Amino acid sequence: MKILLKQAKIIDPSSSFNNEQKDILIEKGQIVEITDQIKEDKKYTIIQSSDLHVSKGWIDLKAHFCDPGQEYKETLESGLEKAAKGGFTRVGVLPSTTPVMDQRISIDSLYRKAAKNLTGVIPMGCLSKQMEGKELAELYDMQIAGAALFTDDRLSTDAAVLSNALMYAQNFEGKIVVSLGNSSLSKNIQVNEGEASLKTGLKGDPIISEIIEIERHLRVLEYSGGSLHISGVSTQHGATLIAKAKKKGLSVTAEAHVMNLCFDESEVLEFNTRFKTLPPLRNKKDTKSLVKSLSEGAIDCVVSNHRPTDEDEKEVDFENATFGAPHVQTLFSAMNTNTQLKLNELISILSDRPANIIGITTRPIEKNSVADITIFDPNENFDASTLSSKDKKYSPFDLSKLKGKVIGVVRDGKFNMN
Incomplete structure (x- = not known):
């Protein structure tokens, strides 16, 4: 053609x-x-x-395609087709499927199933076996098969497991990905602690939960060495901590979810389950400062955090609804409409910056x-x-x-x- x-x-x-x-x-x-x-x-x-x-092809480093295990919501093929419609030529595929992707055979299977699609996969392998957070998965075997990142998705990563992973992954230049939310402070949370929790009566997630996790992850990184990617930064304080760590010379990168860059906690005051997300939508100050941190480079890129859903998960009471929504097709338009980023800046955030995180060379x-x-x-x-x-x-x-x-x-x- x-x-x-x-x-x-x-x-x-x-x-x-x-x-x-x-x-x-x-x-x-x-x-x-x-x-x-x-x-x-x-x-x-x-x-x-x-x-x-x-522009160069765009890259989304975080999407859940529910395959295998929940194909009634999305398949790998349909997810990659949506990614292409959204402008993405590569997508990071989360390992939190059923069964989880914690072995080389899982990565091999992902590549085989995606081979015919235009949009390429960036496989993400589990950080721990069975995604239980106790014992390291076979990171090197998965990296040989093509896994680019290692994560336990939303699971809070134990400090000892993270330290071992960071030290081990240095042998093959692996990158470890951690999410935020302290396992005790953020247990059973529904919305942001602040206006949203006060006006809805729902359990709030305090920003100190994110701050503690970032501080802990950075301390472990400084001790262990290696390369760390922090996923789902949602607060001004969190972005500031990462900026300081970069100035110290730590090998750390970070991403924010499109939802946290485009909306604030006022959206959940009417209990609209479409706005229930993790991390929860924060206050207006955090949302505005997060966009600024993305512009300045403290936050490296934006991800869709694409989470397909259905009636049983969203057309229920807010407390019983699942977190997340489908975003892989709307990410560019959402950022282009709802933030004050310049176009050239936004395109770099969607192309060169995520490419640098995973260490791939893009073609001019x-x-x-x-x-x-x-x-x-x-x-x-x-x-x-x-x-x-x-x-x-x-x-x-x-x-x-x-x-x-x-x-x-x-x-x-x-x-x-x-």
């Missing part, structure tokens, strides 16, 4: 065409020409929009490069017709107000157009 992008603005600091509008011709997955004007041909699939943009948008790109229009309205009926129903965003449309993605010779 030959694809012609007409007058696309290139957003790629590593490209000699950065911030320039060009025609781009892609043939058999390779960029064969970049110039001011390319004559149209009936053999070309022509892509144009009023404000067409192109240049002539003769293999195309791994996302095509989008930041000023077109989000196309809600691309969402499944369930994802429309349980998305917390007002889809009619989202600005930013993903038009297509190209990777490894495959092309998906919305």
Whole structure:
């Protein structure tokens, strides 16, 4: 297939065409020409929009595709198809499935099942056996099979297990991922401790819970060495601690969930289960400061924390509803609409920064490069017709107000157009 992008603005600091509008011709997955004007041909699939943009392929480092174990909510195939529609050419797949992915055979199986999809998987292996938090899983075997990150998802990581993991993973440059929320302080929490807990009467999650966990993780990192990635930062204080650790020279990176960057705790005051998430939505000050920390680099990237759901989990009382919502298709539009980030900044947060976290080399948008790109229009309205009926129903965003449309993605010779 030959694809012609007409007058696309290139957003790629590593490209000699950065911030320039060009025609781009892609043939058999390779960029064969970049110039001011390319004559149209009936053999070309022509892509144009009023404000067409192109960047390196986007990367989402955290999504749950429920496969195996809960395929009634999502399958790996449907999840990767949604990721492509959301503009992602790679997605980190959480290991908290049934059974969990704590062995090499699990990583091998994930790759085999994903092989035909355009969007590639970034396998995440369990940090501990059976995700029980007691004994290290076979990290090296999973890394040999292709696991890029190791995590026990939402489980609070024991200090001894974390220390052993950080020291062991140094032998093969593995990266350990930890979540936040102290196992005692955050037990059975529902909302943020503050306005949300006072007005709803629901159990609140104190920010000290996140602060204690970050301080503990950083202390263990300083003692053990290695490379640590902190997932789900939601408070101003937490981001400040990470910024200070980076200045000290610790090998630490961090991410925030799209929900915590776009909403605050006022959304749960009417007990809307679509806004029930972990970590819980914090106060307005935390939300605003988190976006600033993302801009300044204390927080490295944003993730969807995509969690498919259904009626039994969301159409119930708030206390009995599950945490999470589907986000992999709305992440770009949500960030583009609800934050004050500049477009070039947002694209770096979606492409180069997560690539740096997992240590992959991305290809610049240049002539003769293999195309791994996302095509989008930041000023077109989000196309809600691309969402499944369930994802429309349980998305917390007002889809009619989202600005930013993903038009297509190209990777490894495959092309998906919305």
